[in-house]
Amino acid sequence: xxxxxxxxxxxxxxxxxxxxxxxxxxxxxxxxxxxxxxxxxxxxxxxxxxxxxxxxxxxxxxxxxxxxxxxxxxxxxxxxxxxxxxxxxxxxxxxxxxxxxxxxxxxxxxxxxxxxxxxxxxxxxxxxxxxxxxxxx
Amino acid sequence: xxxxxxxxxxxxxxxxxxxxxxxxxxxxxxxxxxxxxxxxxxxxxxxxxxxxxxxxxxxxxxxxxx
Numbered sequence: 001x002x003x004x005x006x007x008x009x010x011x012x013x014x015x016x017x018x019x020x021x022x023x024x025x026x027x028x029x030x031x032x033x034x035x036x037x038x039x040x041x042x043x044x045x046x047x048x049x050x051x052x053x054x055x056x057x058x059x060x061x062x063x064x065x066x067x068x069x070x071x072x073x074x075x076x077x078x079x080x081x082x083x084x085x086x087x088x089x090x091x092x093x094x095x096x097x098x099x100x101x102x103x104x105x106x107x108x109x110x111x112x113x114x115x116x117x118x119x120x121x122x123x124x125x126x127x128x129x130x131x132x133x134x135x136x137x
Numbered sequence: 138x139x140x141x142x143x144x145x146x147x148x149x150x151x152x153x154x155x156x157x158x159x160x161x162x163x164x165x166x167x168x169x170x171x172x173x174x175x176x177x178x179x180x181x182x183x184x185x186x187x188x189x190x191x192x193x194x195x196x197x198x199x200x201x202x203x
Contacts, residue, residue: 066166067177067181068165068166068175069163069166071175128174129175130174131165131166131168131169132168
């Protein structure tokens with residue numbers, strides 16, 4: 001079971017790395033290089049497809065998880081979603097009061113924060129269910 | 138909810154990993170259930186009872202707080 005889970009995690013990790021690299025690569029290329037609009041759109045579509053593939057694989061992996069893992073993932077996503085909404089709401093309201101620097105708070109910089117929120121949620125949820133890797137035999 | 142999984146495991150001389158393998162979950166899931174952090178589904182509880190050769194009521198008992 002643990003080997004199957006490790007294999008599954010490895011595959012999801014590969015798709016996550018592919019998406020991350022395509023996102024960072026596109027970000028770098030679109031920001032620093034003078035790329036024609038058509039090429040920019042192609043880069044964006046590639047990044048979106050990489051993300052869609054990663055999410056699809058993540059979603060599929062749920063079917064191979066046990067009930068504790070499913071609950072942990074669900075709670076991690078709920079925490080991440082709530083924190084993400086909180087951040088967007090705060091920035092949206094603040095933007096009406098003070099002028100936020102778009103170079104600091106652009107949507108593209110919020111993506112890593114959402115990923116961080118997910119891992120924060122995962123950490124909290126794993127602790128809650130005592131879902132660690134230590135042996136307790 | 139309290140449980141006697143650790144006792145039942147000791148009777149059968151199973152490790153967490155062996156029990157996990159028999160009921161089709163991860164070892165960490167068995168640890169979560171055994172330490173009372175997670176209440177398993179009816180199906181999983183019945184699988185455990187079958188592996189231990191006992192009933193669900195013997196393995197899981199309600200507490201006053203439940």
